[in-house]
Amino acid sequence: MPRVFSRKVHRLVRRGRRLAVGAAGVALAGQLTLAAGVVAVDAVRKRRDHVDRDAPVQEPVSTTVEGSRVTTYTYGRYLYDDMIAAIDEAEDYVYLASYIWKADDVGRAFKEAVVRAADRGVLVCLVVDGFANLVVPREFLRFPDGVHMLRFPVLRTALPIIDVRASGRDHRKILVVDGRVGFVGGYNIGSLYATSWRDTHVRVEGPSVWELQNAFADFWNRHKGARRPRLLDSGTVDWKTSIRAARNEPSRVVYPVRALYLDAMDRAVHSIWITQGYFIPDREILHGLLTAATRGVDVRVVLPEASNHVLADVVAQSYYETLLEGGVRIFLYQDVMVHAKTMTVDGRWATIGTANIDRLSMQGNYEINLEIVDEDQAAHMEDIFRADLERCEELTLETWAQRGVGTRVVERVLQPLQVLL
Structure with a gap:
């Protein structure tokens, strides 16, 4: 009798599991269907109501923080002009990471600037996220041999949702030139962001540039593979500093x-x-x-x-x-x-x-x-x-x-x- 009862219990448990899995599947399907509907309706609304509007134009402002000069940008055009000027002044190296790099006027201006730097013997290392740039023509993100390009893979595991360590995107936006100037913030590279989005970015000049340079070098050396050059890992003597970088690394x-x-x-x-x-x-x-x-x-x-x-x-x-x-x-x-x-x-x-x-x-x-x-x-x-x-x-x-x-x-x-x- 106990054995028969046990078999019945196991059958009920299995049936309960199947029902629970089925209910969860139905719920997920419903969520995804609703999400798709919301996205579709929003796309129609944006096409119908789209009006080009400009972001507020504000001049960059500089402060001095413990020996480093910090310049804050809230208008993309001013930021891009200064970033490209910094690349054009590079003598030793340019490190540039961008989550999105669009194939438009601004994107081409940056591409031409890093190619010019490489042509005059500057070490140029670039990182873009593969997923974020799926819609960007692959030809645009091809560079001459003198430019070292790391396209962060779209998938690095067979189970990207389960394995968070291997599913994270490279969402950083960093530029470091010669260890003397660095940029970081929310701006991706693209014409839309130059005048139509309100974002915030900073330029750092002085000892605190190390915070950005070290972040780029650590990421590059970890993910570069065998064919790309290894970057110098210099360390720093500045421990008690008023500017420090916090870096999420899945x-x-x-x-x-x-x-x-x-x-x-x-x-x-x-x-x-x-x-x-x-x-x-x-x-x-x-x-x-x-x-x-x-x-x-x-x-x-x-x-x-x-x-x-x-x-x-x-x-x-x-x-x-x-x-x-x-x-x-x-x-x-x-x-x-x-x-x-x-x-x-x-x-x-x-x-x-x-x-x-x-x-x-x-x-x-x-x-x-x-x-x-x-x-x-x-x-x-x-x-x-x-x-x-x-x-x-x-x-x-x-x-x-x-x-x-x-x-x-x-x-x-x-x-x-x-x-x-």
Whole structure:
């Protein structure tokens, strides 16, 4: 009797598993179908309502941080002009990494600049992400033999979703020239970003350039293969510096950018001002922001009213009510895409870099953010934030509570997709 009973139990367990797997499959299929529908509707809307709008034109501003000069850019054309000028002045080496490198006027200008550098004997090492540039003609990303090119592979494992260490994209945007000047921030390379996106990038001159040079060299030497040259790994004597790079490296299971954000939120006394292109906070970051707001910190987040990734927008919106109820103020940037990845705390601390506050950046991609502890730089970042607020509309809890039932359903159904965004 016990044996018969045991067989019945096993059959019920197997049946339950099959039903659970089937239900999960149906739910996933439903989510993906809804996601595809949302993307399709958004594409039609953008084609119908598209109007070319220019990002605000702001001159770059420089500060001095512990012996290094830091110049902050919020207008792409000025940034690209200075990056190309730096490449044209290169005498020893050019290290350039870009997540996206478009085959347009700006992209060709950068290509011509690095080829000119190689022609005069400069060591040129380039990194682009294979997945992000799938739509870029392969011929455009072919360079003469004098240019060393690393196209980061689209797939590095048979199980890219399961093996996070092997699935992260190279989302960094770095330029280092001769160890004397370095650039990092949110700007990819392309004409769209030159005038139509609001982003943030910095140029560093002086001892702190090592932070960017070391980040590029470490990545290159780890992934270069046998045919590309090995780059010098110099080390540094500067330990106590006001500018440090935090580098997410999935292959090493190292994610300091997330820790950088969490630590700064925990220390905040007066203000936390965040600007993000894509904002999908995980449980700990959400808790950090709400806890800070509860103790009286002025927590504000600037986001695009409509980004270029509608699914990221929908999933982000599923957190709005919790944030607003917890005292976090949300400001929606109007008319153009804001793509910056910055935060300032208490007018003393700032971060500028490539990492979004979402799962892909915090736990998946290769990213780099500079942490800058300096009152002058933080004050300038706060000035930028205030200027951005003038182009925003604040989202209130009362307004958000009036959204339709259909919108709420879409948010709830698609929220689990945050693990993919």
